[in-house]
Amino acid sequence: EVQLVESGGGLVQPGRSLKLSCAASGFTFSNYYMAWVRQAPKKGLEWVATISTSGSRTYYPDSVKGRFTISRDNAKSSLYLQMNSLKSEDTATYYCARTATTKGYYFDYWGQGVMVTVSS
Amino acid sequence: DIQMTQSPASLSASLGETVTIECLASEDIYDILAWYQQKPGKSPQLLIYDASSLHTGVPSRFSGSGSGTQYSLKINSLQPEDFASYYCQNGLSALTFGSGTKLEIK
Numbered sequence: 552e553v554q555l556v557e558s559g560g561g562l563v564q565p566g567r568s569l570k571l572s573c574a575a576s577g578f579t580f581s582n583y584y585m586a587w588v589r590q591a592p593k594k595g596l597e598w599v600a601t602i603s604t605s606g607s608r609t610y611y612p613d614s615v616k617g618r619f620t621i622s623r624d625n626a627k628s629s630l631y632l633q634m635n636s637l638k639s640e641d642t643a644t645y646y647c648a649r650t651a652t653t654k655g656y657y658f659d660y661w662g663q664g665v666m667v668t669v670s671s
Numbered sequence: 672d673i674q675m676t677q678s679p680a681s682l683s684a685s686l687g688e689t690v691t692i693e694c695l696a697s698e699d700i701y702d703i704l705a706w707y708q709q710k711p712g713k714s715p716q717l718l719i720y721d722a723s724s725l726h727t728g729v730p731s732r733f734s735g736s737g738s739g740t741q742y743s744l745k746i747n748s749l750q751p752e753d754f755a756s757y758y759c760q761n762g763l764s765a766l767t768f769g770s771g772t773k774l775e776i777k
Contacts, residue, residue, distance in 0.1 A: 586766075588715075595758065595768055595769070595770050595771045596707075596709075596715065596758055596760075596768040596771075597768065598765070598766035598767070598768070601766070612672070612765060612766075613672075646714055646715070651717075651720065653720060653721055653724075654701075654702065654703050654721050654762070655703030655704075655705075655720075655721070655761075655762025655763050656762045656766055657705040657717060657720045657760070657762050658705075658707075658715070658717060658760075659717045659720075659726065660717075661714040661715055661716070662714065663714055664714055
C-alpha cells in the first residue's frame with residue numbers, strides 16, 4: 552500500500568523558514584517523480600514543486616520560485632520542501648504527492664497533508 | 672501559464688442522477704488532463720488521467736472525455752459517497768488546477 556506521511560508543519564513568522572518532510576513507503580520511491588501541492592484554507596489546489604527521480608531536475612511555479620526548494624533522499628525514501636522567506640499567502644495545507652508520468656504529470660497518491668501557518 | 676476554467680462552481684443533484692462538470696483550458700493541452708475528487712478534511716484522490724483513463728479502483732460510473740481545450744467529467748447514477756469537490760488539472764505544463772466544483776446533495 553502506498554503511504555505518504557508529511558511532517559514539519561506549524562506556525563511560523565513572516566520572513567522565517569520552515570522545512571517539510573514526507574516519508575514514503577509501499578512503492579519504489581526512486582522510480583517516481585514527486586511533488587508538493589498546497590491548499591489554502593477554503594481554497595483550491597496549487598502545485599508548488601516537482602522533482603525528478605534522481606533529484607537532478609526541479610520545477611516550480613513563479614509564486615514560490617527562488618524561495619522554496621524541493622529535494623529528496625532516495626536512500627531514505629524521503630521528500631523535502633525547504634521554504635524560505637515565508638509570506639502570509641503561503642499559509643496552507645501542504646500535500647506530498649507521488650507523480651505519475653504517463654502522457655503528462657499527474658498526482659496519483661497523496662499524503663494526509665500538513666498545515667503551515669505564516670503569521671506574526 | 673495555462674489557465675483552467677472549471678464550471679459550474681457548485682452543483683446540486685439527487686441520488687441516482689447523472690451530472691457533468693466542465694473544464695476549459697486556455698490553450699490546447701492535448702488530452703493531458705486529470706480529474707480529482709476531494710472530500711471535506713481529506714486529501715484529493717485521482718479519478719481520471721489522460722482525459723479519459725480511469726485510475727485504479729475508481730468506479731466505472733466516473734468517466735472523462737474531451738480534447739483540445741474542452742474537457743468534461745461525467746458521474747452516472749450518483750451515490751452518497753460522490754458528494755464532494757472535484758478539480759481538473761492540466762498535466763502538460765505549470766500543472767495548474769481548475770477552481771473546483773462542489774457537488775452537493777439536493
